[in-house]
Amino acid sequence: MKIKLDRTLCDGFGICAKHAPEHFPLDDWGYASLAGNPVIAPTDEPAVTRALLDCPVHAITTLPEPGRPDTGSAATAPGSAQK
Numbered sequence: 001m002k003i004k005l006d007r008t009l010c011d012g013f014g015i016c017a018k019h020a021p022e023h024f025p026l027d028d029w030g031y032a033s034l035a036g037n038p039v040i041a042p043t044d045e046p047a048v049t050r051a052l053l054d055c056p057v058h059a060i061t062t063l064p065e066p067g068r069p070d071t072g073s074a075a076t077a078p079g080s081a082q083k
Helices: 015-019 042-054
Strands: 002-005 060-063
Touching (some): 015 042, 042 060
Antiparallel strands (some): 002 060
16 A cells, blocks of 8 residues: 655644554644655555545545556545445
8 A cells, every 4th residue: 555645635643643553643833744665565554545535535545556457546435335
C-alpha cells in the first residue's frame, strides 16, 4: 500500500494520528504530516487504512504501486458492494 497525504485538505482533526501515530505525526498547529516513506508495510496497513477511512476531509489517499494490481481506493470497505 502506498499513500499520499494532502496537507492542503487537512483540517487538523487528528484522527489519523490517533489510528497510526507513527505515520501521521501532528505539527505544532495540530495538522498531520506524513512521516517517512509513503509505502506502508503490510503490518501497518490496517491502522493506516482505518486512518484513511476515518479522515473527515479525505486528505489521505492511496496511490498505485508498480507491480501490484490496482484494486481501487483503500476507502472501499471490505464486503461493500461495488457497481
